[in-house]
Amino acid sequence: SQNATQAIRASFFDITHTVDDPRQLPEAARYIVDGLLLLNQGVIVGLSDWEEGQHRLTPEVDLLDCRGRLIVPGFIDTHIHYPQTEMIGAFGEQLLEWLNQYTFPVESQYHCPQHAARMSAFFLQQLLSNGTTTALVFGTVHPQSVDALFTAASALEMRLIAGKVMMDRNGPDALMETPEQSYQQTRELIERWHNKGRLSYALTPRFAPTSSPELLAKVQQLRHEFPDTWVHTHLSENPQEIAWVKALFPQHNGYLDVYHQYQLTGKRSLFAHCLHLDRHEWDCLHHTDSAVAFCPTSNLFLGSGLFDLKTCWHKGVKMGIGTDVGAGTTFNMLQTMGEAYKVGQLQRYTLSACEAFYHATLGGAKALDLDDRIGNFMPGKEADFVILDPAVSPLQQMRHANSRDIWEKLFVLMTLGDDRNIAATWVNGRCVWQREEKEQAA
Ligand code: GUN
Ligand code: ZN
Numbered sequence: 001s002q003n004a005t006q007a008i009r010a011s012f013f014d015i016t017h018t019v020d021d022p023r024q025l026p027e028a029a030r031y032i033v034d035g036l037l038l039l040n041q042g043v044i045v046g047l048s049d050w051e052e053g054q055h056r057l058t059p060e061v062d063l064l065d066c067r068g069r070l071i072v073p074g075f076i077d078t079h080i081h082y083p084q085t086e087m088i089g090a091f092g093e094q095l096l097e098w099l100n101q102y103t104f105p106v107e108s109q110y111h112c113p114q115h116a117a118r119m120s121a122f123f124l125q126q127l128l129s130n131g132t133t134t135a136l137v138f139g140t141v142h143p144q145s146v147d148a149l150f151t152a153a154s155a156l157e158m159r160l161i162a163g164k165v166m167m168d169r170n171g172p173d174a175l176m177e178t179p180e181q182s183y184q185q186t187r188e189l190i191e192r193w194h195n196k197g198r199l200s201y202a203l204t205p206r207f208a209p210t211s212s213p214e215l216l217a218k219v220q221q222l223r224h225e226f227p228d229t230w231v232h233t234h235l236s237e238n239p240q241e242i243a244w245v246k247a248l249f250p251q252h253n254g255y256l257d258v259y260h261q262y263q264l265t266g267k268r269s270l271f272a273h274c275l276h277l278d279r280h281e282w283d284c285l286h287h288t289d290s291a292v293a294f295c296p297t298s299n300l301f302l303g304s305g306l307f308d309l310k311t312c313w314h315k316g317v318k319m320g321i322g323t324d325v326g327a328g329t330t331f332n333m334l335q336t337m338g339e340a341y342k343v344g345q346l347q348r349y350t351l352s353a354c355e356a357f358y359h360a361t362l363g364g365a366k367a368l369d370l371d372d373r374i375g376n377f378m379p380g381k382e383a384d385f386v387i388l389d390p391a392v393s394p395l396q397q398m399r400h401a402n403s404r405d406i407w408e409k410l411f412v413l414m415t416l417g418d419d420r421n422i423a424a425t426w427v428n429g430r431c432v433w434q435r436e437e438k439e440q441a442a
Contacts, residue, residue: 004038010066042429074133074384075333076364079293079322095238110140116148128433131386137162163204202230235271275305291318291367296339298324320364334417353410
């Protein structure tokens, strides 16, 4: 194996392999109280016990001592809208009114490259300061929005998947395009950015109601021409939305069938929300190897519904967690996991901390077809991780002192944790974000 150039001593937690039943998770989990992570040029060389690994520390290896901290794989946000950062927490509406009142006006500003650049930088800092190292991101209809985001992500060497929104009906004039423009601009963006370093492109039709049949045919053509791109859209979020899709596409057999008939299901397809699927739709997601994003804070905030985690496992559908900012109310994955637990509680599904961390790391990587590159500390994986400070407030300190084992510590992190627990974030073997040391309160 390769020689390490960097090493970190800390506690470590990860899930070593993907599973198809949550009961297999505790066995797949790895917790090392006093561990040593070895890195070389942005790649993980190995993770071991300190005792076992310390002989590999030659004088050339740069050792960082993080004892007292817990290091986990970087969080993976499988569904988020960067242009909606500035309208997070908008009052009073459910999906369709919320889009018209708040979302579309904000997105209309992204024709301006300076605005897009400013917001891209802000957005990526929000991700990193919350421990998120990879995301699948919606831009706006403007290609400038995606150029700005990829430019900023590329400087940070982040693994990011994004795309320009495609939409040609049922929105304001400022966000309308023709299917032909959408095709051309998307094509140019793919040629400019797809597979450049750690960046990848997602074909991003907003959702069926803003897509004409002609636009969907263009998305299908692009997917055929660029078969290794991703598809990223919304599915079955809100009852009014679903009724609208049925009215707009009467010849189709339900919402998912619209995407499926245009061959937009598949291994690299990710559908956000999926709250009101029927049995055939779940089966179709399984058979096509499509993935879904569970966005608990968004689903609760917009009153959209409760994601059915039990059926998702049972049907064998890949799933990741999404914040869905700005319908989601936080960038923070710990808080998002805490809300996912509550969504489970309302349906008598008990989401363990082990399962929640799986969805936020390796499970999300699998949903994005990136589990060969990110999601845990296996040798050869890209070195993206978060250094957690497990107890940053008097309440957290008291609660942690009263917790018995790693499961309870992780669970308390996801119920009480937030961005204060993110001590540092590493991307591609480099520390790209570090919390300022605050004076300890007296
Ligand atoms: N459906 C179509 N567009 C959107 C959006 O921007 N956010 C959410 N949550 N759902 C959508
Ligand atoms: Zn969304």
